Amino acid sequence: MPGHTAEKIQTLVESGRIHSSLYTDPEFFAGEMSEIFEKAWVFVAHESELKENGSFLRRTVGLQPVIVTRARTGIHVLVNRCSHRGNLVCAPERGVKRAFSCPYHGWVFAQNGDLVDVPFPEGCKDLDRNASGLKTAKVASYRGFVFATFNESPPSLEDYLGEARQALDRAADLSPSGEIELGRTWVRHLFRANWKMLSENEADGYHVTFVHDSFAKAINRQGKYDSILQDSEDKVEAVCRYLGGGHTELDYERTYSEPMTWLGVKPDRYPDYVSAMNETYGQDQAFEIMRRGPPHTFIFPNLFLAETCLVMIQPTSVGETVNWHTPLYLKDVPEALNRRILRQGEVALGPSAFLTADDAVIAERQWRATGGSPGWLDISRGQHREEVNPAGVVESHYSDEASNRGFWEHYRSLFAT
Amino acid sequence: MQKLTEAEYRTVVDFIYRECQLADEGRWDEWEELLADDMHYWVPVNPEDADPDRDVSIINDNRSRLATRLRQLRTGTRHSQAPRSAMRRMVSNLIVERLDQQMFRVEGNFVVYEFQNQSTGTLNVWPGRVRYHLRQVGDSFEIALKRVELVMAGAPIPTLAFII
Numbered sequence: 221m222p223g224h225t226a227e228k229i230q231t232l233v234e235s236g237r238i239h240s241s242l243y244t245d246p247e248f249f250a251g252e253m254s255e256i257f258e259k260a261w262v263f264v265a266h267e268s269e270l271k272e273n274g275s276f277l278r279r280t281v282g283l284q285p286v287i288v289t290r291a292r293t294g295i296h297v298l299v300n301r302c303s304h305r306g307n308l309v310c311a312p313e314r315g316v317k318r319a320f321s322c323p324y325h326g327w328v329f330a331q332n333g334d335l336v337d338v339p340f341p342e343g344c345k346d347l348d349r350n351a352s353g354l355k356t357a358k359v360a361s362y363r364g365f366v367f368a369t370f371n372e373s374p375p376s377l378e379d380y381l382g383e384a385r386q387a388l389d390r391a392a393d394l395s396p397s398g399e400i401e402l403g404r405t406w407v408r409h410l411f412r413a414n415w416k417m418l419s420e421n422e423a424d425g426y427h428v429t430f431v432h433d434s435f436a437k438a439i440n441r442q443g444k445y446d447s448i449l450q451d452s453e454d455k456v457e458a459v460c461r462y463l464g465g466g467h468t469e470l471d472y473e474r475t476y477s478e479p480m481t482w483l484g485v486k487p488d489r490y491p492d493y494v495s496a497m498n499e500t501y502g503q504d505q506a507f508e509i510m511r512r513g514p515p516h517t518f519i520f521p522n523l524f525l526a527e528t529c530l531v532m533i534q535p536t537s538v539g540e541t542v543n544w545h546t547p548l549y550l551k552d553v554p555e556a557l558n559r560r561i562l563r564q565g566e567v568a569l570g571p572s573a574f575l576t577a578d579d580a581v582i583a584e585r586q587w588r589a590t591g592g593s594p595g596w597l598d599i600s601r602g603q604h605r606e607e608v609n610p611a612g613v614v615e616s617h618y619s620d621e622a623s624n625r626g627f628w629e630h631y632r633s634l635f636a637t
Numbered sequence: 638m639q640k641l642t643e644a645e646y647r648t649v650v651d652f653i654y655r656e657c658q659l660a661d662e663g664r665w666d667e668w669e670e671l672l673a674d675d676m677h678y679w680v681p682v683n684p685e686d687a688d689p690d691r692d693v694s695i696i697n698d699n700r701s702r703l704a705t706r707l708r709q710l711r712t713g714t715r716h717s718q719a720p721r722s723a724m725r726r727m728v729s730n731l732i733v734e735r736l737d738q739q740m741f742r743v744e745g746n747f748v749v750y751e752f753q754n755q756s757t758g759t760l761n762v763w764p765g766r767v768r769y770h771l772r773q774v775g776d777s778f779e780i781a782l783k784r785v786e787l788v789m790a791g792a793p794i795p796t797l798a799f800i801i
Contacts, residue, residue: 313791403691403693405682405683405692405693406682406693407693407694407695408793408794409794409795409796410793410794410795412756412759412795433712434709434712434713434715435709437709437712437714438705438706438708438709438712542793545693546693562690563697566696566697567702570693570695571695571794571795571797571798572695572696572796574705574706577717577797577798578716580717580796581716581717581755581796581798582716584756584757585755585756588756588757
């Protein structure tokens with residue numbers, strides 16, 4: 221990335237305002253791909269998607285197509301680009317394979333990316349096979365969530381996640397065996413807007429009353445949404461947080477007094493689940509886990525734990541982003557509970573959903589409105605009332621922009637020269 | 638399979654054409670009158686092999702959720718359909734079969750041309766195959782199933798907040 225790009229970015233992020241060109245200028249997008257998506261720990265898959273040896277998935281890390289594989293040696297992330305002439309080595313989205321054979325000239329790569337065979341080897345006898353494998357990323361996982369990075373010397377994943385690690389615990393602990401188990405399908409929703417508009421919006425509590433007004437009216441404010449779809453600022457008990465490292469969240473915990481409110485059901489709706497949870501965690505801790513419910517947490521730069529769904533944000537160009545989502549199924553729970561999780565997610569996420577369809581259109585309008593006439597945008601709301609706890613977490617009113625400010629402060633730090 | 642009479646075929650096809658017109662024109666009250674109480678409105682993401690109770694779908698509405706969807710459209714603040722997309726659809730290659738005394742199954746190909754005028758100003762083209770289960774009620778029908786198999790169901794698709 222040219223040095224002047226980083227210098228410009230330093231001047232375009234201030235403590236209470238940001239410059240709109242950060243969303244629309246292709247120069248900054250190129251810088252983000254090299255400085256953020258090549259260097260951060262980027263979420264690529266969940267281990268439950270790769271059950272057997274040889275399973276693979278096609279994903280992306282920034283703009284790089286990758287293959288996530290499960291070998292006997294563990295999970296590997298390989299760049300899906302033949303080291304010979306750059307062809308896509310693997311075309312199917314998922315499946316099971318012992319090796320990847322490039323359809324162009326037949327070079328064969330192992331599940332860890334090693335070059336294992338070259339057809340007509342006489343002509344390639346000077347080829348350094350050890351240096352001709354597929355490019356690989358470093359891989360680490362936490363509670364089954366798999367992250368990859370092209371950073372040569374990354375921080376440990378646990379350090380990278382920092383305070384956001386608790387959100388992954390919070391999601392996985394909802395299962396009595398402590399595990400998430402994803403299904404086989406993801407919905408992919410195309411937003412014709414910049415990826416940061418999605419990332420920031422995940423922990424933006426301010427928009428909910430306005431963007432999702434039609435949903436509030438259509439459901440007559442029942443259940444869990446009752447506490448956040450308020451006309452009056454002081455009635456809102458949920459909070460927003462900046463967790464550090466670019467990670468942000470909204471937390472609805474304070475609005476729930478009983479277990480399972482987050483799923484819109486009575487605490488005793490799934491008695492087998494409650495007894496399994498009691499057995500694993502003990503009654504008090506199980507009660508707390510089931511009362512607090514799942515996280516609503518964005519993990520920088522592309523993972524969003526959207527309560528009952530998992531969301532993966534894939535930037536494809538400065539003005540296009542693909543929002544992937546799949547239900548966050550819990551392992552070893554009654555089928556009816558996971559079906560409820562599925563139904564709840566279908567309400568919230570996807571091209572036709574009651575919530576994100578509107579978020580998409582708002583982001584698309586925002587991207588077009590800022591494109592013509594770049595200028596300063598305000599993110600100062602709540603600056604006077606945010607509080608920092610001893611762990612360094614910033615907490616503020618649900619509708620405040622503490623989360624957005626944290627996101628941008630971190631963003632700027634990644635381009636510091 | 639029991640053979641349909643010309644008149645029966647004609648009645649079914651007319652009903653489908655009318656359903657398409659009401660959806661295109663956002664005439665949601667009239668469209669809702671066509672629905673059965675057990676209506677399933679389904680747009681799977683993996684149509685060749687989909688389980689609506691296990692695989693996440695693009696749309697998977699029972700009658701009650703579909704009623705909520707229509708209420709949301711009528712609020713006027715459903716931003717993704719405010720203003721409503723201008724659109725027209727073609728439906729053709731219709732195959733009509735009688736499933737039992739009351740129920741017909743209709744399958745056909747369609748393409749919707751949707752002008753996404755509320756945000757990007759793009760003309761989205763939505764091709765696919767549609768399946769209906771139509772229950773005969775008097776001299777008309779009610780829709781018990783509308784299953785829409787999008788050609789690009791598994792690919793990234795733009796916002797689809799209208800009735801497809």
